[in-house]
Each structure stands twice: as structure tokens, then as C-alpha cells.
Amino acid sequence: MAGRKNRNAELRIPEILEAYYRVLIDEGLEGTSISKIAKSIDIHPSLILHYFQNKDNLRAALIELIVSKFKSRHLINFDHIEDDQERFDALMDMIFSYEWSRTVDPGVHFGFYYQSFRDEHVHKLFTDMFVWFRDFLHDQFVDFNRKGVIQVSDEVKAADFVLTMMEGLEFHAHFLAGDNPFEDFAQSCKKTAYTILKNRGV
Amino acid sequence: MAGRKNRNAELRIPEILEAYYRVLIDEGLEGTSISKIAKSIDIHPSLILHYFQNKDNLRAALIELIVSKFKSRHLINFDHIEDDQERFDALMDMIFSYEWSRTVDPGVHFGFYYQSFRDEHVHKLFTDMFVWFRDFLHDQFVDFNRKGVIQVSDEVKAADFVLTMMEGLEFHAHFLAGDNPFEDFAQSCKKTAYTILKNRGV
DNA sequence: CAATATTTATTGAACGGACAGTTAATAATT
DNA sequence: AATTATTAACTGTCCGTTCAATAAATATTG
Numbered sequence: 001m002a003g004r005k006n007r008n009a010e011l012r013i014p015e016i017l018e019a020y021y022r023v024l025i026d027e028g029l030e031g032t033s034i035s036k037i038a039k040s041i042d043i044h045p046s047l048i049l050h051y052f053q054n055k056d057n058l059r060a061a062l063i064e065l066i067v068s069k070f071k072s073r074h075l076i077n078f079d080h081i082e083d084d085q086e087r088f089d090a091l092m093d094m095i096f097s098y099e100w101s102r103t104v105d106p107g108v109h110f111g112f113y114y115q116s117f118r119d120e121h122v123h124k125l126f127t128d129m130f131v132w133f134r135d136f137l138h139d140q141f142v143d144f145n146r147k148g149v150i151q152v153s154d155e156v157k158a159a160d161f162v163l164t165m166m167e168g169l170e171f172h173a174h175f176l177a178g179d180n181p182f183e184d185f186a187q188s189c190k191k192t193a194y195t196i197l198k199n200r201g202v
Numbered sequence: 203m204a205g206r207k208n209r210n211a212e213l214r215i216p217e218i219l220e221a222y223y224r225v226l227i228d229e230g231l232e233g234t235s236i237s238k239i240a241k242s243i244d245i246h247p248s249l250i251l252h253y254f255q256n257k258d259n260l261r262a263a264l265i266e267l268i269v270s271k272f273k274s275r276h277l278i279n280f281d282h283i284e285d286d287q288e289r290f291d292a293l294m295d296m297i298f299s300y301e302w303s304r305t306v307d308p309g310v311h312f313g314f315y316y317q318s319f320r321d322e323h324v325h326k327l328f329t330d331m332f333v334w335f336r337d338f339l340h341d342q343f344v345d346f347n348r349k350g351v352i353q354v355s356d357e358v359k360a361a362d363f364v365l366t367m368m369e370g371l372e373f374h375a376h377f378l379a380g381d382n383p384f385e386d387f388a389q390s391c392k393k394t395a396y397t398i399l400k401n402r403g404v
Numbered sequence: 405c406a407a408t409a410t411t412t413a414t415t416g417a418a419c420g421g422a423c424a425g426t427t428a429a430t431a432a433t434t
Numbered sequence: 435a436a437t438t439a440t441t442a443a444c445t446g447t448c449c450g451t452t453c454a455a456t457a458a459a460t461a462t463t464g
Contacts, residue, residue: 006413006458028320030232033449044415045450050412057448107319114316116376117309118230122376130377157390161380164391168370172320175325175332176362188359188404189366195403196394208439233422246406246441247424253439257424 003147015050017062021108024062029111033059060121065113066104067129075100076136084147091140095166096190098182105173134159141197150197157202165189215253217243219264223310226264231313236260259268259307261322265314268306277302277337283346290351293342297368298392300384336361343399359404367391 007015019041023032032053038045052058076094081087094100116123137159144150152158169189173182196202209217221243225234236257240247254260278296283289296302300368317326339361346352354360369389375384 004414004457006411009460012413019401031320034451035449046416046452047414049451053451070256077343107316110312110316110319113373113376114231114309114312117312118233127377134378144394145380155296160374161390161394164367164380165342167373168366168368171315171373172362172366174315175329176336177367185362185366188363192363192398192403196397201394201397202390205442206431210433210439214439236425237423248426248442249440251425256423 009051012047013061014065016043016048016051016058017065020058021105024108024111025105028107029115038200043106056119056121059115059119060125063122066112067125070103070129071132073136075103084144084149088144089148092193095162096169096186096193101170101173101182101186101196103118106170109170110174116146130163134163137162151200152197152202153200154202158197160197161202162193211253211298214249216267218245218250218253218260219267222260222264223307226310226313227307230309231317247399258321258323261317261321262327265324268314271325272305272331273355275335277305278404286346286349286351290346294392294395296369297364298388298395300388303372303375303384303388307370311372312376332365336365339364353402354399354404356404360399363398363404364395367395 016037020032020037023040025036027036033050035045038048048058052061076091078087078090078094081090112122112126116126134156138155141150141152141155141158145152145155150158166189169186172185177185222234222239223241225239229238236250236349237247240250254263278293280289280292280296283292295394314324314328318328336358340357343352343354343357343360347354347357352360368391371388374387379387
């Protein structure tokens with residue numbers, strides 16, 4: 001192929017990962033192959049292996065990218081809100097929002113959860129991510145507790161509880177929501193969380 | 203192969219499904235093939251296709267078996283307990299027990315959840331199962347509510363809430379429990395559920 | 405600046421293996 | 435004799451991976 005234009009690793013690697021993500025959404029875990037990813041961005045399959053050596057590395061790289069986006073806090077940083085109650089409300093609104101639940105495509109999300117049962121490295125990446133998020137919530141809850149916005153006796157358990165509801169809501173949306181909009185049961189979950197957090201439920 | 207002993211469909215089909223389930227646990231979704239299943243019980247791969255025609259049917263059959271075991275209620279039937287409070291306690295103890303969480307191998311469990319994103323038929327099977335379970339809980343909660351064991355204003359939401367906690371707990375056990383025994387956080391979840399159900403939290 | 409060497413990006417060809425599925429033959433059972 | 439269970443042989447496809455070849459970009463040097 002003469003007269004072609006090359007890109008460097010800095011551009012190509014993210015391009016491959018984005019293509020991988022898109023193919024995953026369309027084709028699923030089992031339907032996604034290196035050659036399909038390559039075809040979707042008109043490159044040769046070998047180029048993907050040139051950058052990632054093998055499929056395991058490729059998968060790990062995508063998960064690391066997803067985790068790093070999660071940790072960037074771009075959706076859950078409300079430091080600019082001065083009023084304590086408002087800041088708490090904003091955080092809870094986000095955690096139980098549709099937008100938040102769709103940060104990652106739910107199919108891909110569940111697919112990687114599943115992978116974490118088969119691959120210790122994947123499991124560790126996600127565990128680290130969730131531990132990071134629990135720690136984040138814990139810090140927030142310690143602060144909100146001190147300021148009287150919430151009333152809990154165990155801030156770690158409070159964070160665990162909210163995370164558990166958050167993931168349970170994901171399950172509910174997929175299997176039990178039926179035709180009801182996501183927000184309906186999300187609202188119920190949030191109200192329940194308020195009840196628990198405000199009245200020493202944990 | 204001369205002098206062999208044949209079995210009929212009634213025996214062979216469950217044998218194949220059990221073998222399939224075991225291979226799934228060992229090898230995962232992607233690692234499980236018809237020939238591996240066949241090898242594990244010393245039969246020819248074609249015999250599996252003889253009974254199930256193709257892989258999709260095989261998968262559907264296993265899921266249907268799992269669902270039917272779930273619906274058999276063998277673990278959640280406490281009709282023999284006469285005292286209302288005790289019967290309620292027994293039900294809640296079971297739902298938040300380790301035994302209950304391991305009714306199906308969690309890897310297989312998550313794997314099929316994932317499949318339900320890719321396959322409408324699988325999604326329907328699980329949706330039906332969870333709707334069935336919500337209806338079951340709903341009936342129980344209506345009864346317990348009438349008898350004053352719990353105090354809720356919306357029994358459907360109460361059932362949704364308990365199911366959400368139940369599945370969230372599954373998630374928590376896999377990613378956030380660390381070295382703590384399953385029962386620790388399960389106990390917390392159950393306590394939270396009691397708080398909500400006993401005090402009109404829903 | 406131009407010629408050349410080196411590095412990097414990319415393609416190409418080929419592999420061995422596994423996979424789901426088909427069709428036909430054979431053995432056991434009824 | 436008919437039906438059912440089981441094996442056998444085979445097919446075409448796709449997969450991840452390897453290794454070598456080539457083209458483009460970059461660095462080096464005269």
C-alpha cells in the first residue's frame with residue numbers, strides 16, 4: 001500500500017482501544033476478535049498485536065483506560081458547591097442518575113465483571129477501582145457526618161451500602177424495570193439511601 | 203466401539219447439562235466448547251448436537267434448568283413455620299445467606315447475566331425468573347404487612363428493594379468484601395432491609 | 405541542506421488449532 | 435423390523451499468533 005500516512009503510537013493506541021470498545025458493544029465478548037477491530041478502523045490485524053502483543057494485554061489496556069476515566073472524577077466532583085446539603089444532594093443525584101449508570105455501556109460493563117471471575121488481573125483492576133470509589137465516598141461521608149448533613153455511625157459501611165445500592169440498581173434496570181424509566185426506581189433507591197444515611201441506619 | 207451401553211434421552215440430557223455446567227465453572231464462557239463437554243463425560247460431540255441441535259439450544263436448556271430449580275422454592279418455602287415473625291426471619295436469613303448466594307456458581311451466574319445483554323431469549327428467561335421471585339416476595343410481604351410483622355406502604359417496591367440489595371450484595375462479595383467473610387456484610391444488608399421494611403422506609 | 409542510517413509504523417503471508425455444525429454409518433434397544 | 439443412541443469422518447471458518455518484508459518518519463552525519 002503505497003503513499004500511506006503513518007500515525008505514531010500516541011495516536012494509534014487510543015484509536016485501537018476506542019475501536020475495541022465499539023466492537024465490544026456491537027459484537028460482545030465472544031464476537032470480538034482482533035481482526036474485526038482492525039477492520040473497523042482499516043488497519044492490519046498485525047498492527048494491533050504490534051502495539052499490544054496479545055489479546056490479554058489489549059483487554060487489560062481497555063479496562064485500565066475505563067478505570068482511569070472513572071477515577072478522573074469528572075462526574076462526581078462537586079467541590080465548587082459551597083452549601084453542604086446541596087453538595088450532598090448533588091453527589092447522591094449523580095450516583096443514582098441514568099447518566100452515571102451509562103458511564104460505560106452496561107453490556108461491556110457486565111462483560112468485564114464476568115471476566116473478573118476468570119482473570120485475576122481483571123479482578124484486581126476492578127477491585128482497585130471500587131475500593132477507590134468506596135474510599136472516595138467514605139471521605140465524603142466523614143465530612144458530611146461531621147457537618148450534620150447525614151447521621152451515620154460507620155462511614156465505611158455507609159459507603160459500602162451506597163455502592164451496593166448503586167450496583168443493585170444496575171441489575172434492577174436490566175431485569176426488573178420493564179417499561180418504567182430508569183429514573184423511577186433510581187429515585188426510590190436514592191430515597192432509601194437518604195433514609196438510611198440520615199437516621200443512623202448504618 | 204463394541205459392547206457399549208446406551209442410555210436414553212431421559213438420562214443423557216441431564217447428564218450433558220450437568221457436564222456443561224461443570225465445564226462452564228472450570229473453563230468459563232469462552233473456554234467451554236461442545237467437544238470439551240463431550241470429553242468430560244466420554245461421549246462423542248455429535249451426541250450433544252443430536253440432543254440439542256446447536257449451541258444456543260444447549261445454553262437455553264441449561265438456563266431453563268437453573269431457572270426451574272430456582273422456582274422449585276426448595277430453599278425459600280417456610281410455610282411450615284407458624285409464627286409470623288419467625289417465618290419472616292427465616293425468609294430474610296435465607297435471602298441474605300451464603301448458601302442462597304451460592305445456589306448457582308457466581309461465575310456462571312454472572313456469565314449468564316452477561317449473555318442476557320447479547321441474547322434476547324436469555325434475557326427473557328432471567329427476567330421471568332426475577333419477576334417470579336419479586337411476585338413471590340410481594341405475596342409474602344402483603345401477608346407480613348397485614349399481620350404487622352413489617353410496615354410498608356408499597357409491597358412491590360419493598361420486594362424490588364430486597365432484590366436490589368440481594369444482587370448488590372453479590373457484587374459486594376466479589377469486589378469489595380476483601381478478606382471479610384460473606385456473612386459480615388450480608389448481616390449489614392439484612393439489618394438495613396429490616397430497618398426499611400419495619401419503619402415504612404418504602 | 406542533502407544523503408544516509410536508524411527507528412518506527414504497517415502490511416503480508418502463513419501456521420496450527422479449535423470450533424460449530426453436517427452427513428452418513430454403525431451399534432444397541434425396542 | 436423399526437427406532438433410537440452413538441460414533442466416525444469431514445468441512446469450512448475464524449482465531450490468535452509468528453515472522454518476515456516493506457514503507458514512512460526520524461535521526462545522524464558529512
